[in-house]
Amino acid sequence: MIWSQVLDRAVPKTLLEANPQAELLVRRAVLFFSMLLSGGNLIIPRVPLLVLMILGIMMVANPVKLLRPELGRIWGLLLIVLVFALIGSETLEVEGFVIRYANFFAALLLLIVYLDLPRSALITDALPIFLIFSFQAIATPLLNFIAPGLFTTFSADEKTYFSFGFILIFHETIAGAGFLGLARSNGFFFEPGVLQIYLNLFLYAAFFHFRDLKYAGLALLAVASTQSTTGLAIASGICGLAAFNYLRRLDISTTFLAVFLLPVAILPVLWFTYQNIIDKLYGDLEGSTWARQFDLFTGLRIVGEHPIFGIGFSQDRFREEFSTFGRQVNTMLGDAALERSLSNGVLHLAVVLGIPIMLVFVYALLKQRIFGNALVGGGIILVSMLTESLILTPFFSMIVFSGLILPKRATVPSRKGRGMASPHPAVVR
Secondary structure (H helix, E strand, O other): OHHHHHHHHHOOOOOOOOOHHHHHHHHHHHHHHHHHHOOEOOOOOHHHHHHHHHHHHHHHOOHHHHHOHHHHHHHHHHHHHHHHHHHHHOOOOHHHHHHHHHHHHHHHHHHHHOOOOOOOHHHHHHHHHHHHHHHHHHHHHHHHHHOHHHOEEEEEOOEEEEEEOOOEEEEOOOOOOOHHHOOOEOOOEOOHHHHHHHHHHHHHHHHHOOOOHHHHHHHHHHHHHHOOHHHHHHHHHHHHHHHHHHHHOOOHHHHHHHHHHHHHHHHHHHHHHHHHHHHHHHOOOHHHHHHHHHHHHHHHHHHHHOOOOOOOOOHHHHHHHHHHHHOOOOOOOHHHHHHOOOOOHHHHHHHHHHHHHHHHHHHHHOOOOOOOOHHHHHHHHHHHHOOOOOOOOHHHHHHHHHOOOOOEEEEEEOOOOOEEEEEEOOOOO
């Protein structure tokens, strides 16, 4: 407690503390950069983006805060991760460790930006970003349907993307395979499955933080526009939770009427989700299901061989293990499947760092302090990570780290005039 008080007094003011409007703009820019680093499409250069993010953070937060006692468990976890990764990889692969710890460091810096701000600060800061993502999700298929000639093409990671001003972007695995032939927006990300994560966080915030049905309707339409099966399933769950929360606040007579009307309102979402699942299982997009099944069985075989320490951060080691164990899995995809990477983020975590570290990350995620209810907000991300391997990127690692923050103890006067300690949250009050 004494050390925390010394640090609080020692930390000088930030560059933009005297200009709240400029500070807000920089915070939002930093948050946007962290999202682009956590799933952005491959034409966005990662290193310059990371540098810009760190420079922005230095303008709104002092790095001395990294030494705060409340962050002790996070530093302890990063030390344990280092030991496990070194043991699992059986060698020091410098590039892999530098990349991974650069992401961790960025996540920690982002966390200290919001360390002493109100609990709702990050969600409020993210609102304009969420609105932009929603616009992209809805406008992309509409504009492509009305005027497809406006889109030009570019290539990244052996994929062809269609772009309108590099703002509205999509790609097609199978031409015309989407619902009614509509394109699935990528936003600024490498695929719709990433965009849906941020849109569902917006949907959750719209219902439970902003309490604004216009925002909720916009977010729900945006999620539907991505045609992501995982996204639609999560959105259905959020709508169901919101409906249940609404019913609890009604009187008996109104509740009786709402019990019949609310299912009718949610029915279109459930129907669209069902149709999307059927298409993934038996339709033109069933190859996506095969690919994820292959990833699952291959990843489980690797974890079975390296359950405690994993295989470390080396990409070469990962490709070698993936190819070796992938040949033992029957798949309709042929040898092309061996060139894939694990799409299951939770399983990928177990592969590279072992089951114990994976369980710690899951526990911390479900204790997160950023998005409202810890279990619900963390659950949205956890379910999304079953189809996207992004949990070790800055934005999502920051959310995981928030669940490891120790309560800060503040000194308040007692009745006898002597100090006594009372706990209060260090991040996100």
